[in-house]
Amino acid sequence: MSEANRGARGVVPPQRPGMSEANRDGVGFIGLGQMGEPMARHLTGRGLVVFDARADAVAPLVEAGARAARSVAEVAAHCALVSIMVRDDDQVREVAEEAIAAARPGTVLAIHSTIRAKTAEDLAEKARRYDIEVVDAPVSGGFMGASAGSLAVMVGGTPEAFERCREPFGDWADLVLHMGPVGAGTRTKLARNLLHFVSFTAAAEAQRLAEASGVSLRKLGRIVRHTDAITGGAGAIMLRPTTAPLEPDDDLYDILRHTRDLGEKDLSLALELAGELGVDAPFARLALERFGAGLGLAEDTDG
Template sequence: MTAVPTPREPAQSHEPPDSRDEPPGPYGFIGLGQMGAPMAAHLAGRGLVVYDARPEAMAPLVDKGARAAAGPAEVAAGCRIISLMVRDDAQVEEVMAGILPAAAPGTIVAIHSTIHAATAVRLAERASPYRIDIVDAPVSGGFMGAQAGTLAVMVGGAEDAFARCREPFGTWADLVLHMGPVGAGTRAKLARNLLHFTAFAAVAEAQRLAEAAGVPLRRLARVVRHSDAVTGGPGSIMLRSTTAPLDPGDPLYGIMENVLALGEKDLSLALDLAAEHGVDTPLARLALDRLAEGLGLPPRISPSDSPRRHGE
């Protein structure tokens, strides 16, 4: 583990004023991989300073006018907002060890990597004696969104730090949301990705059923992408501000009842088809058992009423 640097002494009267009162200045970007490089490219016209352990990763941005730094400390010395898009917690910690002793008070370090929420909180505590703000600001939208500048960014941190980051983040994101204090951005990203990758497992289950039933998978995929683009996919049902049961007088109650009726019918039919073709569909069974509760409604179908798994 890289040694934690010792905080500098409090600023003396001959030192420059806190950079919160200064113009933004150059923007730093550390980590120029598949996501970081296209994100940084959107900032190349504003005095961008970049660093990556691979010199060849910096070259395209230098060609666009960025300045290559020799390391994180050099980025920190000249920039008042610094983005990190490195691989994992260990790399974030290593880069931060170089930034903290070199950055001016009032610098903001934005961590875009998906890390443990506790890591962001711990780094914010470590940065506090330096008067450096940490925001955890993971992104969603993939390489395509990074290229197009259409990412979503979930920001955890102080209100004033978020306000300073909002405009530069908007060069590579078209949805910039403040989720709460430090750590909240990462918690939001982990919840979002739970949905993402659980859906991937459900995709595999649906494909197995479709293939067994003689459905052409690539045509089915076209239908899924088309209809999700129209309806909004799973996000279209994320309408509530709480997961508590809905009150019958809530305007959403009738909407969710309709969703439940359709969902129970269609999941039951899919499970019948799976049993007919000998395809095990555990996620579909779980979805049928838990759909009502997930929608905030009392259950209308018990596990004993659910279509039996194949072989039972």
């Protein structure tokens, strides 16, 4: 779509039958894949308008009460809030630019895909020319959270845009947080997913150690899932507003010093076992080397 067409703010795509003026304050959802479909399903009571390139993805939402649009532009022209959940930066740009061309002033476009922060910032700058808000609002919690309506959503955008999104997002999310300006939501998601996927590699290392020791990997997995649900896993130590070294009078100092002592002991024992069994454990070695400093404790902190 050309820049000339993007500037034609009065042009609205032809309405399909049943898409009345009354629907213009509804919620739109574009991209009905594994995450988008269950997220959108929670919005059917809000005058939901949906679009996906695959007709078979649209049909179940229509059966649940949504209205089907013929294009991205038609969704954007009829909805005050439009959610976008497509695959990557290129698809986000394509969809968002078509939506910007058709949306009315005051519309909020919410990008839920995990993309580059710069992509969201560029689209927000372009949309601002037409009095359209863009928020980057990636989610965490997987298909299970999307189905249950218990996702976490990290929103980057103006405070005003966030307030307009907060309630609809709450239909499919248990935790809705404003992280800062456009781009902040995506930066939060990338930091969160760094932890998520690095931990998968650490889990593979732990499984190699367990397997070499003759331990059941399935039972180990049950133990990990059970105890992480109790302790909160790695998130349990993410309590500080800074990564700077802790001062001895900090309320968390003794707690994290105890955590450091236990962690260094157990990592040392695991590395000893790995050495006996000939299992390479580079993540464990790196963790032991950096464990105390990562908690904010200097190497010579003995109390």
